[in-house]
Amino acid sequence: MEQITLYKIAYKGLKGGSYDFDFQVDDALFEAYDRVEIKGGRCDAHVDMKRSDTMLELHVSIGGEVICECDRCLEDCPVAVDYEGDLVVKFSDEIDDYDGDVMWISPSEDYLDLTQYIYESIVLSLPYRRVHEEGGCNPEMLASFGQITEEEFERMEREAEESDQVGLDDTNRQILEALKQQMEGRD
Ligand SMILES: [Zn+2]
Known part of the structure; x- marks a missing residue:
């Protein structure tokens, strides 16, 4: 440092x-x-x-x-x-x-x-979720992620957050993490 x-x-x-x-x-x-x-x-x-x-x-x-x-x-x-x-x-x-x-x-x-x-x-x-305001995301970036639509991504994130709160075994979170890593790998 x-x-x-x-x-x-x-x-x-x-x-x-x-x-x-x-x-x-x-x-x-x-x-x-x-x-x-x-x-x-x-x-x-x-x-x-x-x-x-x-x-x-x-x-x-x-x-x-x-x-x-x-x-x-x-x-x-x-x-x-x-x-x-x-x-x-x-x-x-x-x-x-x-x-x-x-x-x-x-x-x-x-x-x-x-x-x-x-x-x-x-x-x-900082908030747990850091995203652009509605409509502020780069549409080309979103499109390049292929089959994952914005709505789909948000639904999965929401479910992951909810399952976090009730402490359930969260498969969705694992899928979401995998997707995120996949996306980062495409940088
Ligand atoms: Zn964005």
Whole structure:
């Protein structure tokens, strides 16, 4: 992973109290994570931070738009990002842990690095299904998938989602995964 220094807070020199920070998220962040889930995009991240002797309490809001692969036509598809979350940062030389809600850093660190937190929060905020709005898919791509019509694909996806919810043995999901792989193989 490339080194990104953009999403760091120099908390050391700050006295106890409340602060806020703004970060611009752009393609560089998604490139650093090899564009696996997200190909690119632009978001604004706003951080409200409360500094005390023993911890930092952060409230993070992220809004904007990212580019994902459309589940239906596999072309680039804009997806809105709207995330709100809390992060507690504690200091310790013995513990080096991060579970998404609590992050431990060494008191000798000069900066709090939010790169991973911001990236993961954006990924977590994405909907399960990422598709163009109705009629927005590339018709040539859809046609090139042959016998699978848009309606058929959607019906199978719907059934897969429903069977997920009731916890049934989902044959459709396996078929859907196989179809998706087939489609990806035609890139
Ligand atoms: Zn599409």
